[in-house]
Amino acid sequence: MSALSLDRLAAIMARLRDPVSGCPWDLAQDFDTIAPYTIEEAYEVAEAIAQRDMTELKKELGDLLFQVVFHSRLAEEAGHFALADVVTGLCEKMERRHPHIFGDAARAADADAQKDEWERIKAAERAAAGKPDKQVSALDGVATALPALMRAEKLQARAARVGFEWPDIAGVRAKLDEELAEFDTAIDDAHRAEEFGDVLFVAANLARRHGIDPEAALRAGSAKFERRFKAMEALANSGAGPAFAALSLDEQEVLWQRVKAAERGST
Template identity: 55%
Template structure:
């Protein structure tokens, strides 16, 4: 077997999918069955980055790369394209979207580059037959991420709140609408109003130059840290959370919060 890392990886993938001598599990897989693993590996890359763990990041990037190789192999078996085609396509795209680096001169500040990048993406979508402002946004994105992309795309053509204060006013309106639905407790209506509330919150984050995903991730981390501290405080007393009352846990929570400053 060759010593070239990429060629070795492709050879390993081909061997796993060999119809005679390959792995029975790998031979049974298709795009749909592998897709959840691809998404999972992307999240594990993000987790390694968040933990600032270079060793884990190297391993997780390898796992994600294997997912790309897996999908490319499935496509090659169907005569659609190869891994080399995938690499060539992304290389050409990056060159096309960075004319200030690989071609004609262009403004080098971040704002101008972002504008040029989005303009090139719009041209690419148009050449692919997309005509609507929202075309090309994957429906399988996590809901918060998709909401951010939908709103950002609409904002580019002027469909947007003028400032964060206006979004806060809309948030108050949506909270009132949700509150009004609570007495009737119609599940569909409540879910509809909850969705509107989440969508406005995502837009508030966007107007404040954040994302709903990043803000919620930070809140999750904070909640987990504080709740574990409450658990620890109870464990020192030889008890578990289910043995403590809500008032006691709230008191411990406030102590943890105050200690964090």
Template identity: 55%
Template sequence: MMSHAQPDASPALQRLMTIMARLRDPERGCEWDTVQTFETIAPYTIEEAYEVADAIQRGDLADLRDELGDLALQIVFHAQMAAEAGHFTLAQVLDAISDKMERRHPHIFGDDPSGGHHRWEEIKAAERAARPDDPSALAGIALALPALERALKLQKRAARTGFDWPDAEGPRAKIHEELGEIDAADSDEQREEEVGDLLFAVVNFARFLKINPEEALRKANAKFERRFRRIETAPDFEALNLDQKEALWSEAKTTAARD
């Protein structure tokens, strides 16, 4: 069978590592790079991951190449800081993910031909249970994930333990319940809590409908932006009253349906 492995990328990776080490040099390095920490770089790492996703969504492969480079830079940056502090090296990072991929694919790299990709979550669960620091079924779900995505992951993990609604009617009813609790709230703090519960219930309902809520909201955002950009070009838009703006909005929706 023909291998689709990529050509040896180690010279290119070594070049990037050398550049980063030079940028971080306390005497000859860049004044910005030398003062960065894991905490200050983390937001850039998240941003670059989103820009990768954006390039994919736009189908721009040239941009995807550039954005993957930016994301790779973030990985090298974190590894360089870790190496400087004596925590770990980039080689150890890469070895760790290689070990994990082989461990979680025993039907490919091991001696378990009866297994399959369906065992991925089973193996992950066993690894979590073996961790002395946090054996919870919810362990390892990153706090920095977008809130909708994290809610979905929490619900899926809990569902694997049997803690779940029997069907979509449960989360659907919960949505109506949470709307009532928002109306009954008597403080801003309570309303905030109940709105959070409402959003969590909507995510749960979407899960039962097999809809990714993050993707659904992303598409809704894009649709709103397209329509608003269309109506705001109307003469003296800001001076129009709400009824006039609503009429433009309805027209934009009709036009979009015809496009």
């Protein structure tokens, strides 16, 4: 994007927020009301990538960029910072975190080593930004607004970097069995919910140790279920027999197995 295009986008946003002639909806928004749209647009970008739809990706990236511009405009109106400050800060951060490209640091051996260096630089930045009377934690900076599985994986990865990690995957698997047993023996709904949270947390750790992104894995699992369920509905509704909802569970299971077999046969 050229500087001219970015300036045009900023000018459009300023016009939408003009107190006299601006758009009533845009004028009614604030950081809190816009934040859900920002999260939604990020997920729509991820969906376009998963579908390998470049036309849709271009559109969704534009929508996500507009969210950045909107938040920046709100901040500028409040006297905090402007879009130019966001861009400048990003440029400085990228240069600072890539000393092997923009400085004289040695190049890492591979992508994993470079990721470790990136995290080391981030940790140093967090420590430098910490308040003198506040303890700096290895877990600082993991956003609470992240999807729960993603946040669990990031917290565990941070803890592992300072040595808080099972020495092998067998330990994680045993912990999962332990948490499932505690879930089974929970004494009430509140206790059961707490133990189920522990089950999911350890399951995310097990995924991480196997190199699996738990958030992506669950999205894929949900997509597979949706695809198979809709295929079952299509089978049930394609003939003269009863619709899917009218079938018994055993009859629905027969359709489920047919769909699974058809998927296996097509691969």
